[in-house]
Amino acid sequence: MRQDELYSELMRGSLDLLVLSTLRDGPKYGYLIQQTLRDESGQRIRMQAGSLYPILHRLEEEKLVKASWDSTTGRRRKWYELTAAGRKHLQHRATQWRDYVQCLQGLLQPILDGLPQPAT
């Protein structure tokens, strides 16, 4: 656990999905992927660098992303972008995730009903 009240546990099954989804609109480098997840989730999804980079390397090895170093700036940056296969994979996994959520919803709804609403 750790990380106080974050989603570390739940993220286990969808880490690659999280990473791939941040690349949907174009290339990003690792640190920027972290920031994107953090910001777009209202500071709730925090992916550790030690988790992120191994995932990126694996995705690269699986030809789902393509990487290239940025040599123009003094700062070393490795940009990742979806390959065609990567985009297809992302769509497949996203669809699968939506279906899985629907499955769980049925099981959890009776529990969630009768519970106080979350702070919106």
Add this chain to the structure above:
Amino acid sequence: MRQDELYSELMRGSLDLLVLSTLRDGPKYGYLIQQTLRDESGQRIRMQAGSLYPILHRLEEEKLVKASWDSTTGRRRKWYELTAAGRKHLQHRATQWRDYVQCLQGLLQPILDGLPQPAT
């Protein structure tokens, strides 16, 4: 992977949540938990015995479920039921899951839009 087109990957982060949720209406034994998940998910969620029993033992150790052997029938059955702490834990995890889903929804919606609808 394996298991063809099931949710093995996605389930990784929510296996204990799945198990606990089947106990919400009363005690069940392992095999029955498997059947419940399978049936209530339209045959899509299949938890292997090799995954289920270690989880149940861990939950028991964590005092989230209480187990007792059924001695009346010839068939060995170990019934599990939620403890007070277990029910609280379940509610907490269910809430957390709902919030996490909402986070991901935002990231995935643009990808899911423009994709063919699933077979309902």
Add this chain to the structure above:
DNA sequence: AGCAATGTATCGAGTGGCTATACATAATCT
């Protein structure tokens, strides 16, 4: 008698996330 379903359990292999650590550059503060 033979086979499938029911029922619990464990082991070994493979995977995979996370903490800690390392290293380097740019920007900001004092």
Add this chain to the structure above:
DNA sequence: AGATTATGTATAGCCACTCGATACATTGCT
């Protein structure tokens, strides 16, 4: 100028976990 913080990528090792295979016993069916 020196120190600290933010930016940026990467790896090693520990730990936890999932799953397929396997084992064993009972019940029901043919």
